[in-house]
Amino acid sequence: MTARIGFDNDKYLREQTAAIRDRVGQFQDKLYLEFGGKIIYDMHAARVLPGFDPNVKMRLLQQLKDQADILLCIYAGDIERKKMRADFGITYDADALKLIDDLGEWGLDVRGVVITRFENQPSARIFKNKLERRGLRVYTHGFTKGYPTDVDTIVSDAGYGANEPIETQKPLVVVTGPGPGSGKLATCLSQLYHDWRRGTKSGYAKFETFPIWNLPIKHPVNVAYEAATADLRDFNLVDPFHLEAHGQVAINYNRDVEIFPVLRRILEKITGGEAMYKSPTDMGVNRAGFGIVDDGAVREAALQELIRRFFRYQCEYAMGLSDKETVERAELIMREMKTKPEDRRVVEPARRAAQEAQDARTAGKGHKGVFVGAALELPDGTIVTGKNSPLMHAGSSLVLNAIKRLAGVPDSLPLLSGTVLDAVVRLKENILGAKSANLDVEEVLIGLSVTAATNPTAQLALEKLKDLRGAEVHMTHIPTPGDDSGLRRLGINLTSDPNFSGKNLFTA
Numbered sequence: 001m002t003a004r005i006g007f008d009n010d011k012y013l014r015e016q017t018a019a020i021r022d023r024v025g026q027f028q029d030k031l032y033l034e035f036g037g038k039i040i041y042d043m044h045a046a047r048v049l050p051g052f053d054p055n056v057k058m059r060l061l062q063q064l065k066d067q068a069d070i071l072l073c074i075y076a077g078d079i080e081r082k083k084m085r086a087d088f089g090i091t092y093d094a095d096a097l098k099l100i101d102d103l104g105e106w107g108l109d110v111r112g113v114v115i116t117r118f119e120n121q122p123s124a125r126i127f128k129n130k131l132e133r134r135g136l137r138v139y140t141h142g143f144t145k146g147y148p149t150d151v152d153t154i155v156s157d158a159g160y161g162a163n164e165p166i167e168t169q170k171p172l173v174v175v176t177g178p179g180p181g182s183g184k185l186a187t188c189l190s191q192l193y194h195d196w197r198r199g200t201k202s203g204y205a206k207f208e209t210f211p212i213w214n215l216p217i218k219h220p221v222n223v224a225y226e227a228a229t230a231d232l233r234d235f236n237l238v239d240p241f242h243l244e245a246h247g248q249v250a251i252n253y254n255r256d257v258e259i260f261p262v263l264r265r266i267l268e269k270i271t272g273g274e275a276m277y278k279s280p281t282d283m284g285v286n287r288a289g290f291g292i293v294d295d296g297a298v299r300e301a302a303l304q305e306l307i308r309r310f311f312r313y314q315c316e317y318a319m320g321l322s323d324k325e326t327v328e329r330a331e332l333i334m335r336e337m338k339t340k341p342e343d344r345r346v347v348e349p350a351r352r353a354a355q356e357a358q359d360a361r362t363a364g365k366g367h368k369g370v371f372v373g374a375a376l377e378l379p380d381g382t383i384v385t386g387k388n389s390p391l392m393h394a395g396s397s398l399v400l401n402a403i404k405r406l407a408g409v410p411d412s413l414p415l416l417s418g419t420v421l422d423a424v425v426r427l428k429e430n431i432l433g434a435k436s437a438n439l440d441v442e443e444v445l446i447g448l449s450v451t452a453a454t455n456p457t458a459q460l461a462l463e464k465l466k467d468l469r470g471a472e473v474h475m476t477h478i479p480t481p482g483d484d485s486g487l488r489r490l491g492i493n494l495t496s497d498p499n500f501s502g503k504n505l506f507t508a
Contacts, residue, residue, distance in 0.1 A: 003299035003379075008471075016065050024067065024172050027203035029257055030195065031287070032188040036208030040102050045209055047290065047493065048224045048302040058106045061174065069111040069168040070103065073095060073177035073184050076115050076124035079117060081185070084180070084321075089488060090373035093127050095178040100136070110171075112137040112166050116183025119143075139164050144186055148262050155269040160186075165471045180232060180408075181436030185263075192270050194248035203276070204267065206256075206283045211236045213250045213281050214289040220302035223337055229253075229307040230329040242279035250281040304472075306334045307344045311495035315478050318498040344495065346383065346474040347377035350361035351497075353385040353394070354476040357485040370501050374398040374475045377494075378405065379467065386500075389438065391421070395477060395483040396444040399468070399490070408456075408465040415458050416444070419450040441486025468492060 021171045022033045038044070039057050046054040053059070061068065078092040088507040090098065100110050113131055115124055118140035128138045141163040146153030153159050168186075173191070188204050195202040209381065210225035222236050240262060260280045267275040277283045292298055310330045316322035334340065341347055353373030372394040374386045384405055386398030400415055407417065421439075424447055428434040439447065445465075450457040469491035477499045479487065487494050 003050050004300075005051035005172075005292055006294040006297030006301065007291050008293045009051065009053045009056050011293075012052075012287060013056060013059060013063075015290050016060055016207075016285070018062075019287050019411045020172070020257055021066065021203050023203075023285050024229045027333055028201045029030070030168070030171055030173060030200060030202035032173045032175055032202060032204050034178075034184045034188050034204070034206045034208075035174050036206065036498075037210065039176045040099065042209070044224075044228055044305070044489055045288075047308070048305050049223050049288070049298050050301045051293075051297075052291075058108070061103075062106060064174075066305050067170055068172040068174050069170045070108060071112055071114060071166060072099065072110050072175060072185065073114045073169075073175060073182045073187050074127075075177075075182050076118045076121050076342040077372065077490045078179070078182070079115070079124045079127050080121045082123075083134040089484060092178045092182075093123075094242075099176075099178060109169060110136065114139045114141055114166070114183065114187050115140050116186060117143050123317040125436065132459040135172075140192065141187065144190075147186075147340060148259065149166075151262065151265045155193060155266055160190040161197075163190040166191060167195035169258045170221060176451040188264075189270070189467040192267075196270050196272075205282070205285055206280075207285050209288045210284060211238075211251050211253055212285060213284065215251065215292075217251050220306070220337060223333060225253070227306050227330055227333045229331065230309065230313060231326045233329070239279050239281045242401065244282040244297055245282075245285055247276035250279070252280050256280040262354050262493070267313075277282055291452070292373055303337060303339050304344060305336060306339055307341055308495050309492065310334050310341065311474075311497070312497040315496055318500070320477065339341075344472070344474060346377050346472050347493060347495075349373075350474040350476050353387045357387040372475065372477045372501055374473060376402050376468070377400065379471075392438055392444065393439045393440045393480065393483055394477075395473075395479060396439050398473065399441060399444065399465075399487075400448075400461075401451065403461040405462040406459040406467055409457055409461055414459065415451065415455075415461050417446050417455065417458075420447050420450050440480055440482030442482045445486055465490060 014093050020033065035266065040055055042054045042057065046052045076093060082265055083092045102401065104111055113136055115128060115138065118124055128140065131138050144154055145159050145162065176182050186411045192202055192204060213224055217236050218240060234253050234255060236251055236253050237257060239250045239257060240458040242248060242250040257280055262273045313322050313327045313330045317324060317327045350373045353375060354371045357371040359374065372388040374394040376384050376398055380386060383404065384398065384402045386394050386401050388394040389397065404411065424439060424443060425437045428437045447461055448458060452462045471492050473487060473492050473494045475496040476503065478496050480501065
C-alpha cells in the first residue's frame, strides 16, 4: 500500500521563495525574518503533509543565501533544564550544535548565536564557552525589562537597548532556534530597535508552517498542530484582527493573536509611525497551504499524527516528563476528531503479539518475564510482528522479520551468525557485566552488519533496512534507549503503550 502523496515540494518552494523575496523588497534596508518550526528535519510536517521534504526549508535558504545572514537563538532556561527534542532524543543545546553543523553542510553559515533570557545560568555559561572556543560569535540577551505591557520601557535603552546589537551585513536576516520559546521574536525586535536608532529602516516578518492560515480551523492538519503543542496549551482560532481588517477568515494560534496588540504598539514605537501589519496573519509569509495537492491524503496523515502524539504524551507522562493535563488534552483532541488509538493499524497486531507470547509462557513454551510485542507496517500494507525472547528485544526481532519479508528470505533461515551472537552475548555478560544478554535494536544491527561480511543472505537483508524509512511501528512497552535510538536511526515512526518492560528504574 504505497503512501499517497499530498504535497508538492517544488510548487511550495517556488511560492515560498517568491513570497520571502517580495517581503524583503517591501523594506528599504533589511528584513528580520523569524523562522519558526524546525529549520531542518521537520518530521512533523513530513508526517502530516505526505510528500513534504523535511529539509525543504534548507533548500529555501540555499536559494536565498546570497541575500541572507542567519542568527540562531536558544533560551538559557532550556539549556539549564536540558529540554529534549523528542524526534531526535537530544537536548536543545545539542540540537543547536547539530543545527549549526547541518547548516554548514548545506553551505550556510551562522552569523551568531544568541542566548536569550540569559541570567548567567551555569549550563548556559558552559554552552557559551564551548561555542566561543570553537570560534563562534555568541551574544547574551537578558529578559526584556517591561515586557509585555510597558511599551515605553520595552522600547528604550533599558529594554531592547540593553541588548548588545548584532552586526549583520545582508538584506535578509533569518532568525531561528531549536523549538518554541527560544527568543526569536525578542531578538528580531531588539535588532529593529538598534537599527532604527542608527537610521536603518529595517522590518520584521514571520515564517511559520503551522497552523496553515488558509485551511479551516478544524482541518486535521491544523488540529495536528494543536496536538503537537498540547504541552504548551496552544490552540488555533480565527484571527480576529485579520477578519476585521480584511473581511477574510484566516487561522492563527492563540499566542500570536494575544501578543499582536502589544507587538503592533512596539513596532509603531520603534518606527515612529503606523505599523504596516493589520493582523498577525499579515506578518506571516507562509505558503504551505498552496503546496497541498491531495487534501484527502493530508487529512488521513494528520489524523494519524493525532494518535502518535497521544501515545507520546502518555509515555512522557509515565516517565515523568509531562503532566496529566497534556495527556488529557491530547486525548480530547483525538476524540473530537473521531479517531482512537486503535485506528493506528500497527497497534492491535503489536498487542496481539504480546498476548501470544504470554499465552506461550502459560503453555510452558515461552520465556519468563515481561512479554513485549511489536508490529510494523510495510510499504505494501503487510503487517509484520515481533516479540521479545531471551535472545532479543521485541524491536530487534521485528526489524529482522521485516527485512526478511522485504528480501524474500524464509522465516526459518536465521540472518545472524550463531558465532556473532555468542560473541556479543559473552561481551555483554562476561565483560560489560550486563544483567540481561538479550540484544536491542542497535546491537542487532551491528551483529547483522558483521554477519553480512561473509553471508550473502544477510547482506541482501541488510540492504533492505533503508526501505524501512518512514515505516509505522508500535510497541506494547516503552522502548529501551538502544531500541529507541536504533529505530529512530532507521527513520521509523515509533509509538508505544505507556508500559515499562521491567521493574528497574534505571535502564542503560
